[in-house]
Amino acid sequence: MTNPATATMRALSPLSALRPVLQTVLGPTVASVARTLDRLLDELIAEVVRRVDLDAAARRLDIEAVLDRVDLTATVLYRVDLRTVVREVLDQLDERSIALVVSRVDVDAVAQRLDLDAVARRLDIDAVAQRLDVEAVLDRLDLTATVLRRVDLKAVVDAALAQVDLVGLAEQVIDGVDLPEIIRESTGSMASETVKGVRMQGIGADEAVGRAMDRLLLRHARRPDDTNS
Amino acid sequence: MSGGTAGGGVSPVPREARPYQGRRAGLVTRLVAACIDAAVVGLVLLAGYFGLAALIFLVDPRGFSMPHAGLVFSLTAAFVASIVYLTASWTLSGRTYGDLVMGLRVLGRGERPLGFTTSAARAVFVTLVPIGVMWVALSRDNKSIQDVFLGTAVVYDWQPRGAQGHPQE
Numbered sequence: 001m002t003n004p005a006t007a008t009m010r011a012l013s014p015l016s017a018l019r020p021v022l023q024t025v026l027g028p029t030v031a032s033v034a035r036t037l038d039r040l041l042d043e044l045i046a047e048v049v050r051r052v053d054l055d056a057a058a059r060r061l062d063i064e065a066v067l068d069r070v071d072l073t074a075t076v077l078y079r080v081d082l083r084t085v086v087r088e089v090l091d092q093l094d095e096r097s098i099a100l101v102v103s104r105v106d107v108d109a110v111a112q113r114l115d116l117d118a119v120a121r122r123l124d125i126d127a128v129a130q131r132l133d134v135e136a137v138l139d140r141l142d143l144t145a146t147v148l149r150r151v152d153l154k155a156v157v158d159a160a161l162a163q164v165d166l167v168g169l170a171e172q173v174i175d176g177v178d179l180p181e182i183i184r185e186s187t188g189s190m191a192s193e194t195v196k197g198v199r200m201q202g203i204g205a206d207e208a209v210g211r212a213m214d215r216l217l218l219r220h221a222r223r224p225d226d227t228n229s
Numbered sequence: 230m231s232g233g234t235a236g237g238g239v240s241p242v243p244r245e246a247r248p249y250q251g252r253r254a255g256l257v258t259r260l261v262a263a264c265i266d267a268a269v270v271g272l273v274l275l276a277g278y279f280g281l282a283a284l285i286f287l288v289d290p291r292g293f294s295m296p297h298a299g300l301v302f303s304l305t306a307a308f309v310a311s312i313v314y315l316t317a318s319w320t321l322s323g324r325t326y327g328d329l330v331m332g333l334r335v336l337g338r339g340e341r342p343l344g345f346t347t348s349a350a351r352a353v354f355v356t357l358v359p360i361g362v363m364w365v366a367l368s369r370d371n372k373s374i375q376d377v378f379l380g381t382a383v384v385y386d387w388q389p390r391g392a393q394g395h396p397q398e
Binding site: 181202209 | 240241242243244245246249254255256257258261330331332366367369371385387
């Protein structure tokens with residue numbers, strides 16, 4: 001802040017009275033001179049640049065010393081957009097370039113460093129299995145030969161038979177083909193057929209009499225359960 | 230009692246008869262069986278009569294004449310033959326010859342085979358009151374008078390072997 005005494009002395013100075021006059025007279029001249037000097041300076045720089053042998057200057061430059069004074073790593077990390085650079089590089093890679101890179105990679109060494117157990121734990125086996133063409137795999141396999149060569153068929157058959165109710169199965173088969181009826185037809189006599197007919201006629205007559213008595217006595221028709229012993 | 234194969238092995242019963250296995254028999258079948266049993270008893274009596282005549286002939290051929298059996302003796306012999314025949318049949322196999330022909334079997338309480346006592350009581354009852362079988366027609370459960378009093382049942386059973394179980398007594 002200006003001292004009030006100093007401000008008073010400046011106001012009373014003879015130059016203070018001439019300042020507006022000088023500004024009015026000298027202002028345009030000074031401005032013109034300044035523009036001329038700027039133009040000259042530009043032309044001078046261009047001429048200097050044109051005449052200077054930059055290659056020679058560069059050859060004399062100790063680049064190593066310059067690089068030693070620059071922290072290139074920090075410069076790249078802080079001043080370069082690495083994502084953009086990587087994206088551009090990847091976009092420019094073609095199959096040949098990738099193949100070239102892969103050919104120079106020691107895959108075995110990479111595999112040795114891999115924790116395959118961890119990879120396997122993270123692997124979604126179900127998803128892989130869903131994509132698997134099982135039919136194609138089976139088409140390539142000779143399952144018959146594989147089973148015949150590698151399976152203990154006797155043990156399999158024994159285990160299967162152990163879980164099967166052979167007696168019950170035989171009974172179902174016999175019942176299915178109605179073996180008793182076949183035996184009766186092959187060995188039966190006229191008498192057995194007559195007895196069978198008489199019995200069935202008797203059962204029919206019993207039911208007829210039962211129904212007639214139900215109607216006569218105004219009873220509801222009897223159900224089979226009613227006459228179960 | 231079942232005519233199927235479930236749990237009982239292969240059944241020799243024809244398929245058309247299996248639905249009736251174990252059901253109480255009706256009047257007609259039981260009457261036919263009773264008639265056959267009556268015929269059997271009659272044949273036994275005739276055999277006995279002619280056997281007695283043959284014995285008399287062998288003893289005294291010259292003075293032989295057909296033996297004369299009085300009414301009381303004949304009825305008594307018929308009752309005794311019937312009771313013995315029925316008791317023996319029901320005790321041994323649960324079925325008489327008439328029951329065998331018609332595919333019937335007599336069971337006691339709990340579907341068990343008849344014991345001697347129940348068989349004998351039923352034989353006496355059936356012989357003295359043969360008309361009791363007619364109650365089957367009136368009974369909703371196909372029970373005769375004898376069945377009602379003794380707790381027995383006559384069922385269709387075409388199985389040649391007897392029902393599994395223990396006698397009552």
